[in-house]
């Protein structure tokens with residue numbers, strides 16, 4: 001009797017493993033699920049039926065067979081129903097990904113159903129959102145390049161043609177040509193810096209530096225521009241040692257002060273303040289200018305963003321995006337706020353030594 005039980009158990013196990021392996025070859029999830037349900041119901045029933053028949057030579061096998069077949073059919077029908085719902089959801093996900101591949105970047109999958117499918121839909125939606133962000137960035141770049149790079153190129157071209165046609169002398173246009181080439185070079189440099197920040201390829205050569213002295217030097221280098229605009233520019237610094245790449249931090253400070261000068265009318269004032277607060281050193285650039293446009297506190301750090309008032313100005317809308325990338329790469333923070341007295345205040349921090 002024990003021998004028979006061992007044979008039945010071994011046969012059931014072998015049949016189960018073989019059929020389960022074979023089920024994996026079926027072409028759809030729906031068929032695999034149905035097959036699995038059939039196997040899960042019929043195998044134990046067959047084992048019980050076989051043992052019962054062998055042990056008791058029972059004569060009621062037809063009834064037992066009917067009950068077994070009935071319950072197996074119910075299980076198969078139920079699993080077909082479940083498989084149908086799962087297949088429908090997978091089908092909808094498949095359609096969404098086909099739409100995305102066809103260029104409809106607004107398409108999103110419904111995040112519903114069993115956990116695995118919900119996770120899959122969520123990952124799909126995250127991927128679609130990221131793709132959309134990348135496409136938007138590309139569109140923005142093309143719009144920006146077609147204006148901000150083509151304008152100086154067109155102006156250089158026009159001046160060169162005028163010189164070529166003898167309408168003007170080369171000397172007459174030389175300073176303006178040099179200025180336009182400088183503008184172009186600066187914009188291309190900015191684009192490279194930003195793409196390095198985006199790609200995480202920014203390698204900082206950190207060394208110990210005295211931030212107060214660095215800020216003083218930046219302010220001195222912009223004194224002439226401030227004077228020509230009739231804006232009072234002052235630095236209120238204290239000695240503060242930080243670990244940074246001085247060229248990069250200089251670039252951040254120069255952009256903040258240039259912005260403040262650009263947006264402050266004559267007779268106004270710009271102050272650059274360095275202070276140490278706990279584990280951080282803070283640099284703030286405050287101006288008495290026109291102040292920030294509504295909602296600009298966040299968006300002004302986006303690439304290519306220029307306020308309506310600044311659209312026609314010289315800026316390319318890259319300075320603050322680069323500044324944020326550089327400050328964050330140093331482990332600091334950067335933010336903007338309105339001053340109660342009017343004007344703007346843009347500050348950043350660096351970890352103190």
Ligand SMILES: Nc1ncnc2c1ncn2[C@@H]1O[C@H](COP(=O)(O)OP(=O)(O)OP(=O)(O)O)[C@@H](O)[C@H]1O
Nearest residue numbers: 259260263300306307310315316317318319320344
């Ligand atoms: N101090 C400020 N006061 C008012 N608005 C400001 C100030 N600083 C920046 N902004 C606004 O934020 C925008 C983005 O500044 P950002 O430095 O990124 O670009 P930009 O100065 O226009 O060009 P770029 O720095 O590339 O030459 C500016 O165009 C301006 O509208």
Ligand SMILES: [Mg+2]
Nearest residue numbers: 255259315319
């Ligand atoms: Mg700027």
